[in-house]
Amino acid sequence: MEIMWIEKILLVVIVFAISLGTAAYSTLAERKVSAFLQDRIGPNRAGIFGILQPIADGVKLFFKEEIIPANADRFLFVLGPSLFMITALMTSAVIPWGKPLDLGGRMFDLQVTDINIGVLYVFAVVSIGVYGIMIGGWASNNKYSLMGALRASSQMISYELAMGLSIIALIMMSGSMSLKEIVAQQSGELYGISFLKGMNWNIFYQPLGFLIFIVCAFAECNRTPFDLPECEAELVGGYHTEYSSMKLGLYLFAEYVNMFVSSAMMASLYFGGYNVPFLEMLNLPYNVEVFVGVLAFFTKIIFFIFFFMWIRWTIPRFRYDQLMKLGWKVLIPLAILNILLTGFGMILTK
Amino acid sequence: MEQIIFIILSLAAIISALVVIFSNNPVYSVLSLVITFFSIAGHFVLLNAQFLAIVNVIVYAGAIMVLFLFVIMLLNLNKSSEPSAPLIMKVASSVAGGLLFITLLGALRQSEASAGLSGGNIGSVESLGRTLFTNFLFPFEVSSVLFLSAMIGAVMLGKKNLKDS
Numbered sequence: 001m002e003i004m005w006i007e008k009i010l011l012v013v014i015v016f017a018i019s020l021g022t023a024a025y026s027t028l029a030e031r032k033v034s035a036f037l038q039d040r041i042g043p044n045r046a047g048i049f050g051i052l053q054p055i056a057d058g059v060k061l062f063f064k065e066e067i068i069p070a071n072a073d074r075f076l077f078v079l080g081p082s083l084f085m086i087t088a089l090m091t092s093a094v095i096p097w098g099k100p101l102d103l104g105g106r107m108f109d110l111q112v113t114d115i116n117i118g119v120l121y122v123f124a125v126v127s128i129g130v131y132g133i134m135i136g137g138w139a140s141n142n143k144y145s146l147m148g149a150l151r152a153s154s155q156m157i158s159y160e161l162a163m164g165l166s167i168i169a170l171i172m173m174s175g176s177m178s179l180k181e182i183v184a185q186q187s188g189e190l191y192g193i194s195f196l197k198g199m200n201w202n203i204f205y206q207p208l209g210f211l212i213f214i215v216c217a218f219a220e221c222n223r224t225p226f227d228l229p230e231c232e233a234e235l236v237g238g239y240h241t242e243y244s245s246m247k248l249g250l251y252l253f254a255e256y257v258n259m260f261v262s263s264a265m266m267a268s269l270y271f272g273g274y275n276v277p278f279l280e281m282l283n284l285p286y287n288v289e290v291f292v293g294v295l296a297f298f299t300k301i302i303f304f305i306f307f308f309m310w311i312r313w314t315i316p317r318f319r320y321d322q323l324m325k326l327g328w329k330v331l332i333p334l335a336i337l338n339i340l341l342t343g344f345g346m347i348l349t350k
Numbered sequence: 351m352e353q354i355i356f357i358i359l360s361l362a363a364i365i366s367a368l369v370v371i372f373s374n375n376p377v378y379s380v381l382s383l384v385i386t387f388f389s390i391a392g393h394f395v396l397l398n399a400q401f402l403a404i405v406n407v408i409v410y411a412g413a414i415m416v417l418f419l420f421v422i423m424l425l426n427l428n429k430s431s432e433p434s435a436p437l438i439m440k441v442a443s444s445v446a447g448g449l450l451f452i453t454l455l456g457a458l459r460q461s462e463a464s465a466g467l468s469g470g471n472i473g474s475v476e477s478l479g480r481t482l483f484t485n486f487l488f489p490f491e492v493s494s495v496l497f498l499s500a501m502i503g504a505v506m507l508g509k510k511n512l513k514d515s
Contacts, residue, residue, distance in 0.1 A: 076377070117475060120404045127412025131384070134416070138377060138423050146423060153420045157413060177475060 011112055015092050023256035024054040026305055030256075033309040061249035069242050073139040080136025081243065081250035087129040088257040094118040095264050096180045098274045098294040102286050110294065111180055118179040119167060122265060123160070126220060129258070130156040133222075133229060136251070137239035148238030151320065152229035155219055158327035159226075163216035165335035166209045169342040170202055170269060183273035197280055201272040205345075208338045210270045212331055217262045219327070222255065224312040228320055263304035264297075271300050356396060363389035376422045380415060387411045401475045 028043065028050060035042025043050035068077055093112045100107040115121055130153050137149025174182045188200040203210050219226040230238030237243075240251045267273060274293035284292070318326070362385065369382035387410045394403035435443075482490050 076381075115400065117400055117404050120401070120408065124404050124407040124412060127408050127416075128384075130412075130416055131381075131419075134419055134423070135381070138419075146426075150420060150423060153416050157416060160413070 007108060008112065011110070012093075015097070015112060016089065019089060019092055019257055019260055020253075022260045022301075022305075023253055024058070026256040026259060027057065027253075028053045029305070030309050030312075033306065034313045037310070037313040058249070061246050064245040066245040066247070067242075069141060071141045072242065073141070076135045076139035077242075078247070080132050080134075080139060081240075081247045081254070082132075083135065084129065084132025085250045085254045085257070087125055087132060088254040088261065090125045091122050091261045092264070094121055094179050095261070095268060096183050096273060097297060099290045101290055110290070114178055114180045117177045119171065119177045119182075119269075122179075123164060123167075127156070127160055129220075132254070133239050136243070140239075140242035142242050144235045144237070144241045145239050148229045148231075148235050148241070151231075152222065152239060155222075155226065155228060155323065155327075158324060159216040159219035159331070162212055162327060162331035162335050163220065165332065166212035166216065166338060167269075169209045169335075169339045170206055172339070172342055172346065173202070173205060179268055183268050183275070186272040187275045197278060199272070199275075199277045201270065201275070203270045206270065206338070206342070208334065208341070210266075212335050212338065213270070214266060215326075215331060217266065218308070218311065219323075221258045221262055221308070223259065223308055225315045225318050226323060227317060228323060231317065259305055259308050260301065263301045263308070266304050267297060267300035273297055273300075352396060355392070359389045359392040359396070362386075363393075377419065380419045380422060383418075384411050384415050387415070401478055 031053070032042045032050070034040075043053045046052040046056045068074055094115060096111040096114070098110040100109045102108075133152040134149045137145040137152070140146075170182075171177055174185055176182060176185075182202075186200050186202060189197050190199040190201070190204060218224075222229050229235075230240065235241070240248055243251060274290075274297040276293060276296045279289060279292060366382040366385040366389065370379045370386065373379045373382065387406060391403040391406045391411075394400070394406060
């Protein structure tokens with residue numbers, strides 16, 4: 001019993017460190033990717049290839065002067081960024097990072113907790129994540145912050161619906177809401193062809209659902225082309241206009257944590273999680289197989305993080321009414337159509 | 351252990367519910383109502399109804415309270431702008447609330463604590479879905495039609511001029 005507790009705490013600490021580490025290096029990657037896309041060199045002063053840049057940025061943010069506006073609500077002003085960061089980190093608890101490791105007969109589960117409503121848990125945490133932005137934006141007592149906060153909340157509510165509907169089609173197929181179960185189901189043979197082993201990924205059954213999901217994930221993470229809440233051309237800095245020092249850092253950093261977690265969700269829901277095609281044919285020892293699976297999962301995550309950045313530096317921002325129209329008049333009907341199509345498909349193939 | 355968690359959750363629920371009423375600032379009221387919903391969700395988890403708990407968080411804390419907060423921020427209600435209710439309204443609302451409290455108390459005093467609620471997986475998604483779509487299919491469908499009509503009604507009321515579209 002006690003060993004289990006120690007294992008879980010160890011895993012939580014590792015997941016926490018990995019989330020923050022990936023988020024830190026995403027900030028460097030973002031600048032490098034933008035430089036690459038714009039034919040520049042990017043940061044290269046701190047360490048070789050700018051590898052120490054995130055540390056330099058963090059130290060800079062910590063040493064900046066901390067300002068709380070005179071008419072701001074002090075308690076909520078501090079609560080906002082903290083809440084945003086906490087909710088960003090909470091989601092990673094249900095993500096299965098790999099198959100259980102075999103430690104001499106003891107199975108070490110590479111998932112912090114497997115609750116039978118894992119998908120809904122993620123939704124619940126994401127839906128309360130917007131409070132961090134709303135509280136911070138309102139407490140700043142600044143009209144630009146307030147506008148950013150209002151945009152964030154209406155955007156979140158609109159896109160959460162379509163996201164939930166796109167997931168329903170996937171749950172109809174898997175028959176389970178546990179993420180562990182959903183990932184385990186994707187280890188089979190694609191379309192029943194015995195050659196395509198380990199390729200039974202949901203993306204091949206739910207392409208439309210994935211498209212809706214990824215668009216909504218962009219909107220939920222407040223990333224371009226949906227970064228209206230912080231839209232610097234109209235709103236100075238959006239909801240974090242009045243923030244400085246590490247409180248601003250928390251907001252910016254939590255955005256990258258969110259990106260990491262939603263990339264992990266996309267990889268595990270639609271792209272087979274830790275499953276690697278044709279891996280079983282190599283007859284590797286079990287633990288090596290687990291290790292390769294974890295590496296594959298992180299490769300998929302890193303690809304999606306890169307995809308987030310690729311879109312950001314390629315596609316311009318939406319206008320606000322276009323954003324709402326896309327959410328309510330395009331994505332939600334498409335998601336309902338997807339549910340209907342999935343239902344028909346399930347009846348036909350049964 | 352369960353007893354201690356129950357007491358903590360109940361205290362959190364009651365205190366935050368009182369803050370909802372007594373806070374002068376509407377934003378604080380809404381935020382403490384969110385805390386109330388969270389403590390109620392915690393009670394659901396204690397009763398082994400995880401689905402109900404998480405749906406409570408998604409729907410009430412995640413969607414409805416965000417809308418409440420949205421409207422309050424948009425109208426920019428402050429301490430000074432909040433009108434103080436006339437005396438007769440205060441008295442009437444106290445009487446009405448007190449009567450509701452007495453009714454609930456009377457109803458609950460007769461009922462016994464239902465045995466076997468905790469334990470088993472009565473609150474799991476599978477058993478809840480099965481119950482809803484077999485034993486309670488008709489009420490379930492009727493309530494969905496009710497929601498639909500409420501939605502359409504809200505859209506119709508929200509339109510300024512029906513001839514426009």
